[in-house]
Amino acid sequence: MAEYNLTLPAMGESIAEATIIRWLKEEGDYVKKEELLVEIATDKIDSEVYSPVNGILIKKLFYPDQVAKVGNSIAILETEDNTEITYEEKTIKEEQEESKKRFYSPLVRTIANKEGISFYELETIKGTGENERITKKDLLKFIYIKKNRISFPFTKSRIYNNKISLNNDEILEMDRMRKITAEHMMRSKNVSAHVTSFVEADVTNIVKWRENLKESFQKKTGEKLTLMSVFVECVVKAIKDLPMINISVSGTNIIKKRNIHIGLATALPNGNLIVPVIKHADSYSLGGLVKIINDLIKRAKSNKLKPEETQGGTYTISNIGSFGNLFGTPIIHQPQVAIMAIGLIQKKLSIIETPEGDFVGIRHKIYLSHSYDHRVIDGVLGGSFAKKVALYLEKFNSYTKI
Secondary structure (H helix, E strand, O other), rough: OOHHHOOOOOOOOOOEEEEEEEEEOOOOOOOOOEEEEEEEEEEOEEEEOOOOOOOEEEEEEEOOOEEEOOEEEEEEEEEEOOOOOHHHHHHHHHHHHHHOOOOOOOOHHHHHHHHHOOHHHHHHHHOOHHHHHHOOHHHHHHHHHHHHOOOHHHEEEEEEEEEOOOOOEEOOOOOHHHHHHHHHHHHHHHHHOOEEEEEEOOHHHHHHHHHHHHHHHHHHHHHOOOOHHHHHHOOOOOHHHHHOOOEEEEOOOEEEEEOOOOEEEEEEEOOOEEEOOOOHHHHHHHHHHHHHHHHHHHHHOOOOOOHHHHOOOOEEEEEEHHOOOOOOOOOOOOOOOOEEOOOOOOEEEEEEEOEEEEEEEEEEEEEEEEEOOOOOOHHHHHHHHHHHHHHHHHOOOOOOOO
16 A cells, blocks of 8 residues: 545645635545545635546545645545455444544534544544533534634534524624635725716717617627626726736835736625636637636636636626616725726616707716725826716717627
């Protein structure tokens, strides 16, 4: 027999580490080559690691919620030389070994496996059941303390369905993505001096353009014609006019970005948020933007993005109008220095100026909310950028071909 060190694989040039989410095998389990072994996460993207060999998992070197760097050994497997160990032989050996140890009910084993609690951790739990066996309540209490590390007495609480009830209030643990989002948001507020400017834009031409083309475009390409493609195009044009929006800060240095990578804040079905990135957004035609935006959002909502597809953004757009909001004060996505929220499109009575005089008409209007880092962006630049985007939206040609 020989030992094989399973290392955390590379997942993109900008990805240096990953968090262990869940082991699919326990120590002592037999693992087949190319069998899924462990689930990992890089920032907000979940990935999977498969075993490259046949063997027995003899040691996990990282446990759930621990962070491993690319190249680190995360597990040790005992591989076969000339002797083929069958599943039946392995099962008998496990049963013989386990019969000498503490008894755990099937329910306790199921919960422990689901929550990533190792056999060695189970051995440390003091049981309150008959013959000091671990009960469901004992295990849930251990899991809760491990995850939350808080000190209120469990004698005043009731534990059920992996949740805690304290004085009739239900306590729910944040999931991993919510914890990451919370940390990012607090860090951004602590790092950047947020200021938000608001501009109203007339997008009547854009709305009419989409109405005229959406059916034929979808029939021809199979893609839904979204207005976000136009918003991205106009933001890119404004960045080219005012490139000091496309920067980041490092200490007292300003880093002016050569490339324009646009992040799209996307709400997931479970309510969490992720930001896929359109790399080199200025290199796409309007039709190309439609296709890549649809693809990124679709894969984001089905958890199929690659880790590198959420990295490297230089400016972010958030479509808050998709859930009925008019305007807001978005938080900057670090290490960027600005973010724009696109509000709900509304029909409004408006005064329209023409060479023949002013008249009142119904127009489609939208609010743009532009948050920027006042450490490096003053009101002149931050406000001018928002107005520049609005002007590009208003100048959009309703006869544009795609």
